[in-house]
Amino acid sequence: MIIDVISAFFILLGALFFLAGTLGLLRFPDVYTRLHALTKSDNVGLGLIIIGLMLQVDSWLVAAKLLFIWFLVLLAGAGVAHLIASTAQKRGLKPWKK
Amino acid sequence: MNTLYLAVALFLLLTLIAGMWRILHGPTPADRMLAAQLFGTTAVACLLLLSQALEQPALRDIALVFALLAAVTAIAFVKRAWLKKSDES
Amino acid sequence: MEEISILLLFDVLVGLTLVWLAWQTLSSLDLFRAIVLFIAFGLLMALAWVRLNAPDVALAEATIGAGLTGALFLSALAQLSASTKRKDEENKIENS
Amino acid sequence: MRKIKLKILEKKPSLFTRLTLGILMFLLAASLAYAVWSLPTQALGLSAEVAKNVEMSGVSNPVTAVLLNYRSYDTLLELGVLLLALFGVWSLGGVSANKSSFVNPILDFLSRFLVPVFILFSGYLLWVGGFAPGGAFQAGAVLAAAGVLLFLNDWQLERKYSGFSLRFVLVLGLVLFVAIGFGFVFLDRVFLEYPPQLAGGLILLIEAAATLSIGISLAALFLGRDPSVKSDSKIDTGVHK
Numbered sequence: 344m345i346i347d348v349i350s351a352f353f354i355l356l357g358a359l360f361f362l363a364g365t366l367g368l369l370r371f372p373d374v375y376t377r378l379h380a381l382t383k384s385d386n387v388g389l390g391l392i393i394i395g396l397m398l399q400v401d402s403w404l405v406a407a408k409l410l411f412i413w414f415l416v417l418l419a420g421a422g423v424a425h426l427i428a429s430t431a432q433k434r435g436l437k438p439w440k441k
Numbered sequence: 442m443n444t445l446y447l448a449v450a451l452f453l454l455l456t457l458i459a460g461m462w463r464i465l466h467g468p469t470p471a472d473r474m475l476a477a478q479l480f481g482t483t484a485v486a487c488l489l490l491l492s493q494a495l496e497q498p499a500l501r502d503i504a505l506v507f508a509l510l511a512a513v514t515a516i517a518f519v520k521r522a523w524l525k526k527s528d529e530s
Numbered sequence: 531m532e533e534i535s536i537l538l539l540f541d542v543l544v545g546l547t548l549v550w551l552a553w554q555t556l557s558s559l560d561l562f563r564a565i566v567l568f569i570a571f572g573l574l575m576a577l578a579w580v581r582l583n584a585p586d587v588a589l590a591e592a593t594i595g596a597g598l599t600g601a602l603f604l605s606a607l608a609q610l611s612a613s614t615k616r617k618d619e620e621n622k623i624e625n626s
Numbered sequence: 627m628r629k630i631k632l633k634i635l636e637k638k639p640s641l642f643t644r645l646t647l648g649i650l651m652f653l654l655a656a657s658l659a660y661a662v663w664s665l666p667t668q669a670l671g672l673s674a675e676v677a678k679n680v681e682m683s684g685v686s687n688p689v690t691a692v693l694l695n696y697r698s699y700d701t702l703l704e705l706g707v708l709l710l711a712l713f714g715v716w717s718l719g720g721v722s723a724n725k726s727s728f729v730n731p732i733l734d735f736l737s738r739f740l741v742p743v744f745i746l747f748s749g750y751l752l753w754v755g756g757f758a759p760g761g762a763f764q765a766g767a768v769l770a771a772a773g774v775l776l777f778l779n780d781w782q783l784e785r786k787y788s789g790f791s792l793r794f795v796l797v798l799g800l801v802l803f804v805a806i807g808f809g810f811v812f813l814d815r816v817f818l819e820y821p822p823q824l825a826g827g828l829i830l831l832i833e834a835a836a837t838l839s840i841g842i843s844l845a846a847l848f849l850g851r852d853p854s855v856k857s858d859s860k861i862d863t864g865v866h867k
Contacts, residue, residue, distance in 0.1 A: 351442070354449055354490075357449075361452075361453055361456050365456040365459050365479065368460055368463050369459065369460070369462060374469060377463075377472060377475055378475060381478060381479050384482065385478070385479070389485060392490070393489065396490070396493055399493060405498070409501070412485065412489070412508050415505070416482060416485065418736065418739065419511055419515075420482070423478065423512060423516070425732050426516070426730065426732065427474070427515070427519060429730070430471075430519050431469075431471055434523070436471075448536055450540065451536055451539060451543075454540060454543055455543070458543065461547075464563070464566050464567060465554065467563070470562050470566075476570075480569075481573060484573045484577060494533075497580075499758050502589065502758075502759065503580065503588050503589050503592050506592040506597070506747075506764075506768065507573070509744060509771070510592070510593065510598075510768075511597075512740060512775075513600075513771050513778075514569060516733065516775065516778050517605060517774070519733075521605045521778070522605070522607050586759040590764050593767035594767050597771050598767060598771060601774050602774075
């Protein structure tokens with residue numbers, strides 16, 4: 344029972360991060376800030392949901408697979424974020440200034 | 442618990458549909474691509490929740506495919522399609 | 531009971547968004563925009579196949595639709611823009 | 627990238643064209659709707675038959691059983707179509723390699739890490755296809771993604787492999803499939819019928835070969851030219867003019 348509450352907490356928190364990421368993507372003014380918002384929901388949101396789900400699955404193998412998915416998304420997300428940001432800078436996109 | 446999983450999956454679908462605005466309106470190609478990346482991650486989370494709620498373990502493999510292949514599209518974008526003079530579109 | 535209604539809402543949303551995305555993809559004049567929309571369409575289509583109880587097809591759609599065709603189209607677009615650019619330059623030289 | 631617009635869409639078509647197309651589309655939609663409407667509500671499909679005989683097929687995933695045993699023509703012809711498509715692309719000459727010059731250590735690391743994971747996952751999908759969603763086509767597509775990633779990093783197939791070895795792998799799936807199909811014709815069976823006790827192993831063998839062929843074909847389609855032909859001498863797209 345207590346596990347259900349904890350995992351529900353993590354999943355809802357993860358959903359909140361996805362909401363924040365989407366809002367950031369829609370509202371932020373330039374590529375760099377949007378990238379920042381996006382990686383938060385990629386890494387933390389999905390991570391929290393996966394933690395919540397890992398508490399519920401009954402086999403270690405499935406939990407390991409979930410962790411692996413998170414690891415892949417973290418790796419790809421970080422690499423791609425770096426690539427997009429550095430390429431944007433090379434192409435001369437100016438960061439937003441107030 | 443299942444109701445919670447499904448409700449969160451539905452919520453994620455809604456955020457995904459909201460994020461589509463960025464794909465439609467750009468302004469730069471990178472913005473559209475970023476929105477597609479977020480699309481992918483949200484779909485992964487959605488699939489994992491559905492897999493738990495509907496007790497279909499195969500959906501985790503599909504989520505794994507999404508997580509793997511999202512990088513390929515993004516790298517193709519950076520290496521190939523994002524040439525110079527792309528910024529004013 | 532409420533689970534079924536949530537799933538129903540989920541399905542209806544996926545279906546409607548798919549049709550709308552397909553329309554936007556087809557009617558987009560900007561080719562890059564059309565490609566990104568197509569990638570998004572592939573992702574959502576995989577979700578739809580999952581809901582239609584066809585995980586095999588969803589897997590194929592995920593690998594082909596969201597992964598390979600996206601990269602293929604982006605590469606094709608790069609080739610296309612390179613060749614149209616060259617044509618433009620040739621035209622300029624001829625006209626001058 | 628320069629904005630490429632479809633020239634054909636810039637002019638608005640005439641009212642007559644649009645009206646005719648509209649009517650045609652409406653008729654098509656109406657006939658489709660009628661077709662769906664007139665489907666029997668409770669059809670006796672073949673799924674019961676498939677489920678009943680699934681242990682005879684050698685695999686427990688019904689989709690794989692249908693694709694590789696009951697209706698193996700489907701998969702066989704699909705392999706053929708893929709090969710034909712590749713011939714078509716190769717016969718068109720080729721596009722020049724669109725090299726982007728930048729080297730990025732993070733991209734390099736990411737690709738080096740991901741390519742083995744893709745290959746491993748492709749093997750997993752192939753294996754899991756026997757009893758759960760997965761199978762040759764999906765595994766081949768993931769394998770192709772590994773190839774695409776390599777090509778995106780300006781990797782080139784070594785000259786010594788791009789001739790006979792490449793062609794051998796490309797046709798391997800189709801040849802093995804047909805060979806096994808014909809092999810049992812001589813043992814008093816129909817074309818593409820396998821003895822039930824061997825079916826599981828044979829299907830795995832065919833699927834493994836098909837995965838390789840599909841993966842390499844799809845990756846070659848992405849490359850868009852015959853790697854044994856030197857691209858730069860044939861067509862110059864003039865990117866560096």
